[in-house]
Amino acid sequence: MIQVHELTKRFFADGREILAVDRLSFEIQPGEVYGLLGPNGAGKTTSIRMIVGLLRPDGGYAEVAGCRTVEAPDEVKAKIGMVSATDGLYPWLTVREMLMFFADLYGVPFRAAEAKLRGLSELLQLNDLLGRRCLRLSTGQKQRVTLARALMHDPPVMLLDEPTRGLDVIGTHVVFDYIGHLREEGKSVIVSTHRLDEAERLCDRFGLLHQGRLLHEGTLAQLQETTGCRSLIDMFTRLLRSDPRSTPLPVPG
Numbered sequence: 046m047i048q049v050h051e052l053t054k055r056f057f058a059d060g061r062e063i064l065a066v067d068r069l070s071f072e073i074q075p076g077e078v079y080g081l082l083g084p085n086g087a088g089k090t091t092s093i094r095m096i097v098g099l100l101r102p103d104g105g106y107a108e109v110a111g112c113r114t115v116e117a118p119d120e121v122k123a124k125i126g127m128v129s130a131t132d133g134l135y136p137w138l139t140v141r142e143m144l145m146f147f148a149d150l151y152g153v154p155f156r157a158a159e160a161k162l163r164g165l166s167e168l169l170q171l172n173d174l175l176g177r178r179c180l181r182l183s184t185g186q187k188q189r190v191t192l193a194r195a196l197m198h199d200p201p202v203m204l205l206d207e208p209t210r211g212l213d214v215i216g217t218h219v220v221f222d223y224i225g226h227l228r229e230e231g232k233s234v235i236v237s238t239h240r241l242d243e244a245e246r247l248c249d250r251f252g253l254l255h256q257g258r259l260l261h262e263g264t265l266a267q268l269q270e271t272t273g274c275r276s277l278i279d280m281f282t283r284l285l286r287s288d289p290r291s292t293p294l295p296v297p298g
Contacts, residue, residue: 047073047096047202047233051105054091054257065091067257068105075201078224078234080244082277083254084285089237092254093204096235098122110201110233123151126195126203126232130210133191136180140171140190143179144197151198158197165193168226169219185216192223203227203234209243221247241277251277255284 052069055062066088073079083089094100096107098118107114110124134143141162148158166172169189174182179190188208195203205224209217224247227234238244244251245265253261253268261268261280274280 046075046110047079047235048108049092049096049105050108052092052095052102052107053104054088054095054100055103065257066095066102069254069257069259070105071252071259071262073233073235075231075233076228077250078228078236078248080248080251081235081237081254082241082244082251082281084281086256087254088257089254090206091257093206093235093237097125097127097204123198124200124202126198126200128191128195128203128205128208130207134179134182134187134194137178139176139178140182141175143190144193147194148197153198161197161199162193165196169193169223184211185213185219188212188216189219192220201232203232205234205236205238207238207240208236209238209240217243241281245277253277253280253284260284 049072050070052066053064054066056065057063069088069092071079081089081092091100095102096109096114098114098121101115109121112120112124114121135146138146144162144165145158148161153161166175169192171189171193174186174190179187182190192208208220212220221243224234224236236244236247250264251262251268252259261271263271265277268277268280269275272280272283274283
């Protein structure tokens with residue numbers, strides 16, 4: 046479970062204060078996929094960095110599986126699996142070496158790590174890639190390895206930041222199946238993405254961020270009723286048109 050309460054972060058630039066995240070609060074239950082969405086500069090990345098424990102908040106707190114990030118940052122990191130658009134793979138390691146190395150970093154016993162490797166290789170179709178160096182993988186193959194790496198220590202919480210960026214249709218469907226697996230496993234999942242059409246298919250609930258504040262939260266049906274818009278794209282288009290400070294929202298596709 047993830048609990049975020051009144052999370053706040055300020056930065057100072059050119060002699061003025063910038064409120065990047067403004068008293069952000071939400072909860073995510075086990076087995077729930079939550080879309081944390083917003084245009085560039087909305088505060089998504091800053092929020093995720095505070096939840097992970099990489100950035101200290103100026104107010105409020107984030108709690109991951111019973112541990113607060115400020116009080117126990119190492120314990121929090123051990124309970125989180127992180128997937129981002131940048132693969133972060135070591136090019137000269139084979140896929141097998143890469144995954145077993147990360148399992149060892151998290152203190153997973155060797156036999157348990159081998160069993161996890163077998164299961165994830167079947168799930169993500171990695172069996173033919175295990176002996177190949179990461180340097181020689183395609184973009185889609187690298188993303189599959191990144192997805193497997195995030196689950197080698199079986200964390201209860203998953204954070205996915207732009208998980209389909211740069212992927213073709215087949216690679217995108219692998220990510221969709223992966224998120225379905227996380228839901229079935231009872232993981233609490235945050236998905237942060239600009240691909241709003243994909244978010245509608247992936248997520249159970251949504252939090253719409255703008256200028257560091259959570260403007261709307263709920264299921265797609267609840268957001269449709271609240272905003273009067275049919276899709277997430279329509280919601281953000283209306284939002285950005287009403288605020289001249291906003292940058293254009295990338296068009297999905």
